[in-house]
Each structure stands twice: as structure tokens, then as C-alpha cells.
Amino acid sequence: NLEVDFSKSVTKIQPTMYGVFFEDINFAADGGLYAEMIKNRSFEFELPFMGWNEPNSDRHKLNEKSGIAKIIQYSQKGTNHNYCRITVNDANGYELLNEGFRGMGIKKDLHYNFSLKASKESGNISKIKIQFIDKNKKVLGETSIVPTSNNWTNYTAQLVATATEAKAQIKITFEGTGVIALDMISLFPEDTWKGRKNGLRSDLVQLLYDLKPGFLRFPGGCIVEGKTLAERYQWKKSVGNIEDREFLINRWNIEFAHKPTPDYFQSFGLGFFEYFQLSEDIGASPLPILSCGMACQFNTGELVPMDQLDPYVQDALDLIEFANGDVTTAWGKLRADMGHPKSFNLKFIGVGNEQWGPDYIERFKVFQKAIKAKYPNITIVSGTGPFPEGDYFDYGMKELKKLNTEIVDEHYYKSPEWFRKNATRYDNYDRKGPKIFAGEYAAQSVEIASPLNKNNWECAFSEAAFMTGMERNAEVVHLTSYAPLLAHVEGWQWTPDMIWFNNLESYGTPNYYVQKLFANNRGTDLINITKDGKAVTGQNDLFASAVKDTNSKEVILKIVNTSSASQNVAIDLKGGKLDSKGTALILKGEGLNDENSFESPKKISPKESEFKVKGSKVQYDFPAYSVTVLKIKMK
Numbered sequence: 001n002l003e004v005d006f007s008k009s010v011t012k013i014q015p016t017m018y019g020v021f022f023e024d025i026n027f028a029a030d031g032g033l034y035a036e037m038i039k040n041r042s043f044e045f046e047l048p049f050m051g052w053n054e055p056n057s058d059r060h061k062l063n064e065k066s067g068i069a070k071i072i073q074y075s076q077k078g079t080n081h082n083y084c085r086i087t088v089n090d091a092n093g094y095e096l097l098n099e100g101f102r103g104m105g106i107k108k109d110l111h112y113n114f115s116l117k118a119s120k121e122s123g124n125i126s127k128i129k130i131q132f133i134d135k136n137k138k139v140l141g142e143t144s145i146v147p148t149s150n151n152w153t154n155y156t157a158q159l160v161a162t163a164t165e166a167k168a169q170i171k172i173t174f175e176g177t178g179v180i181a182l183d184m185i186s187l188f189p190e191d192t193w194k195g196r197k198n199g200l201r202s203d204l205v206q207l208l209y210d211l212k213p214g215f216l217r218f219p220g221g222c223i224v225e226g227k228t229l230a231e232r233y234q235w236k237k238s239v240g241n242i243e244d245r246e247f248l249i250n251r252w253n254i255e256f257a258h259k260p261t262p263d264y265f266q267s268f269g270l271g272f273f274e275y276f277q278l279s280e281d282i283g284a285s286p287l288p289i290l291s292c293g294m295a296c297q298f299n300t301g302e303l304v305p306m307d308q309l310d311p312y313v314q315d316a317l318d319l320i321e322f323a324n325g326d327v328t329t330a331w332g333k334l335r336a337d338m339g340h341p342k343s344f345n346l347k348f349i350g351v352g353n354e355q356w357g358p359d360y361i362e363r364f365k366v367f368q369k370a371i372k373a374k375y376p377n378i379t380i381v382s383g384t385g386p387f388p389e390g391d392y393f394d395y396g397m398k399e400l401k402k403l404n405t406e407i408v409d410e411h412y413y414k415s416p417e418w419f420r421k422n423a424t425r426y427d428n429y430d431r432k433g434p435k436i437f438a439g440e441y442a443a444q445s446v447e448i449a450s451p452l453n454k455n456n457w458e459c460a461f462s463e464a465a466f467m468t469g470m471e472r473n474a475e476v477v478h479l480t481s482y483a484p485l486l487a488h489v490e491g492w493q494w495t496p497d498m499i500w501f502n503n504l505e506s507y508g509t510p511n512y513y514v515q516k517l518f519a520n521n522r523g524t525d526l527i528n529i530t531k532d533g534k535a536v537t538g539q540n541d542l543f544a545s546a547v548k549d550t551n552s553k554e555v556i557l558k559i560v561n562t563s564s565a566s567q568n569v570a571i572d573l574k575g576g577k578l579d580s581k582g583t584a585l586i587l588k589g590e591g592l593n594d595e596n597s598f599e600s601p602k603k604i605s606p607k608e609s610e611f612k613v614k615g616s617k618v619q620y621d622f623p624a625y626s627v628t629v630l631k632i633k634m635k
């Protein structure tokens, strides 16, 4: 028997309780959310022809007889270093191919916006033909551009795909002979999120939107820190004109991945303005995390000397101005010029990711002092150390408490059993200490970051059991997010991940649907749900938390049955009158190893049904291995 008392609010549930953690890992930004289809669009990768022409050919020699493509450096300074010079010798034409991000996904009848910058240098290249082709070189849509100017000029054209194809390429053919310079060759589908030109992939944003996330953390993760300080994420380089945003090698361009991704770079087409805009679009509070002057401690751990920390601190202050400052401020004006005169209403800022030890505390203090002096109402999120156990964590917590730190970011990548056993983790946390941001967590079916990890049902329901513990402790736990968020099936470095995609489709894992159930049923106030006067934390393999929603006037129970047998439970609800029927949302798999897939994307997804409420009593049969949300209207 379980007892629920909805007469009293134990504490408020924060609007930020369930959010999303975005990092450009697994092709999440370039090749994923950012809908650009051309890889290496301005020839700025370390190998400037990477992505261009056939991967196995000698790129410089392809169709050598008819012409040649050469990289020209404008300058090593500035942000745009290279362009491509095409010399066409043969009137039969010269071809340039781009392979996209593991191919290009094109959909029949959909329109695609093509653009490039060109400057005719000599001779007369009279036409540039742009075609989608499949692996047999069959044309699947085409358009053309007539270059006219000897100065750099933008040209645009639209293609319509004549077939759906996951592995298309773009072929660019030059007619006439002569020399022409090209840069910023770009291609976007027309069906981006909200129809924004050159925007984000709508199916992926839709999945995020459907979660109703309370916050969006960006841009990572380790990517914030960089392998070296020079390779850290610098938000100022990610705003302003797209073509002036300097390419940077991705932190996840790593050799030891299950498949190395030497072609993983950041174009910053999805930069800080776009992250803020995305947060607003999906109703999430923006939560940017910045470098604290320490490179990733899993890599070089390079440290900025204390007397050179100022520019890092200034970046944090300027970011707050960029997000919230009015148009009379320098950074607020840039935001307005980029199309958003209104403030982005930034409330949180994170200092460092997974950084630890005295080096972190020393730097954190400087940030804290400067940010609070100028922006006392901004809440600062700090890190504690690699993970939630061990000396680094204990040291960090102790020091951060002394500094009256507001929020501490804890990460846990652990086994499913760990998640079930740790549903009581926050029961004894100091109510007067820092609030908790469970910023990255995911059950690992094999072991941390093993390429063999699966997004299986056991992992998902074990996370749900743990989440009931976080919800029961909403007094200290203020923000939570699963990680990583997105993964391209042919471009990933890390498993498990919440949403998988290829170039055409995407699906939510069972872990996604657990997040969705909790976030969509967040409620406004925590209420007590007990068994024999105690919290339900695994007795008889049952885990439970309960909230009420004072807006929708509902009592909402979240019950996780981690037993291999169904359990029939009597629930007694005290606190007022209730409707005579309720709505159940039931999430369950067919076994511990069950998963969703492109073929069965919603195999494990919530199924809705009704149940009876007799006065204050509910009798409910919770299926084996299930996560159930029961909702009852208060009268």
C-alpha cells in the first residue's frame, strides 16, 4: 500500500527541474542539428579539400585533364583563411563533388537553398551547374548559376530533389574555360525549424521541443574546455556574420573513438546567438557554460596563469551583456543587429566543466567575485570534479560550500544497478548547501563510454528510478539533464545517447521517453508519497515520487516497478476530492535489452489508458519493468 498526501506542498518544483544538455559531440551540431549539408564549406579544415571530391581519390588530381582545384590562402590572419581556385581547361567541364556529412539526406519534392561566393578571375566560365547525384551518379535534381562578376559576389539558387536518398552528394560542374575563385559553398533544406533560412533541422528540434525542457545547457561538455586552451570554445568567435566565424577542430575529433572522425570540425554556424534563440524557441532557460581557463583535465589540463585570467572573466561578463544588455551596450547591440533586440533573459551562467582541485577553486573565486559584483542576480553554476565520488569531489564540495556557491554540477555515468541503488543519494544532502545540477547522467549498459553501450530498457527504467529520488529531493535538486543528447549513427564518439539520427530520420530512445514523461509531468509542488511512512526507494522493487500541478489542478504520481513481476498496489490519496477516473501513461519494454530503432522508433514509448478512482482509493497493477505516470484531476 502507498499513501499520498496532496494537501501539503513539501517544496516547489523548479521550472528548470528537467532540461537538456547539448554538446557538439557525435556530429550533434555540424552534420546534425545545424542543417548545413556541405562539409567544409569554406575549405578551412586542416586538410582544406576534406569532404570535397571522392574520399579515396587524390583530391588535387581529380579530373586533372579538364582542370584543377587549388587552395589559395587569403591570409593566415583573420578568420577566413582559404578559398578555392578552379582552373577549367576543357570546355567539356570540370567537376567538384561534396560528400556531405556521411552523405546528404534529400527528400523528394523538398526545396534546397544553394549559395556560394564567386569571383571570376580570367577567361569565361559561363555557367555553374549544381546537381544532386546518387552513388551511381544518377541526377536527383539540378539548378545553375551564371557567374557574372570579377569581384566576390554572392549567388543563390534553389534545387528540388526528385527522389528521396540518404546518401546523395552534390556535384558542381563548370561550363566554359577560365579561372574562378569560390568560397562559402552552402546548401540547406528549406524545411528548417520555424522555416528560418539556413537554420536547424526541424525533426531534431521538434524532439527537443516535445520534451518541454526547463533549460538548455550549451555548448558542452568537454568541448567548452578544449584539448588545449587555444582550442577552447570562445563564444565571441561564434557570433556575428556566419562567414566570419572561424572554423575550429572539434574536441571530439579523436583517434581513439570506435571510428575515428578526422573530419570533425566546428563551423559555429550554430553559435551562441543560435543557442539562445533555440532556448527561447523550445521554452527553455538558457544555461551557457564557459571556459574557466583550464583545458580539459582528461587531455592536457593546460592552465591559464592567474595573472592572465582576465580575458576569460571578461568573456563571462560580456556574455551576460550579449544576452541581456540593451541596445545601448556594445554586446547588446550586436544581439539586436543579429535580429533579437529583446533580452534573452539569461539567468544562469556556468563556470568550467568537470574541473577540479585547487586550480579550479582559485579560478572560480575570481569569476564569482567579478560576476556577482556586476550582475548580482545571475546564478552561477560551478563544477566539482570528475564525478560524484572521490577526493576531488569531496574537496570541491567543501570549498564551494565555503564560497556559498549557489549551484554545483554533478555528473554520473554509472551502471543501471548504481542508478537503482542511488535513488536515496540526495536524501541526506545539506538543505542549506549548494543546490544541485545533475548536469550529465546516463546509465551505461556495459561501462562508461564503451562503444558497446546500448540505450536499452534496463538503463532507461533504472534512470527513472533514480529520477524519482531527484524529484523527491526537489528542495536541493534544481536542474537535471541526461547526456549526451544527440548522436549521428555514422559519426558518433560516445554511447549511449538520448536521440539517434541519420541524414533523413531521427528517433528517441527509451531514455528519451523517460525524460519526456518526467519533464511533461513536472508539476509545481512536491507532495509526499510513502509506504509505511517512509519514502518509496526500492522496497519491493518499487520507486515513487509525487507532485501536484496547481495550474492544471492534477495530482501526478510517478511509479517505477523494477521487478520482473507485475505488482498490484493499493494507493490511498488524502487531501481533498478527486475525479472518479484518471489517466495512466505507461512506458515499458519487452525485456531488459529491448530498444527503439529507426525501424521501430516508438516501440518503447508511453501508452495512455484510463483507470478508476474510488473516492480516495486507486488499485493499480504496475507491469513488470515499467515506468508509470498516474494523473488525477483535483476537484
Ligand code: AHR
Pocket (backbone or CB within 6 Å): 023, 025, 220, 221, 222, 223, 353, 354, 411, 440, 483, 484, 494
Ligand atoms: O557527455 C560526454 C562527456 O562526458 C562530456 O563532454 C563531459 O562533460 C563528460 O565527461
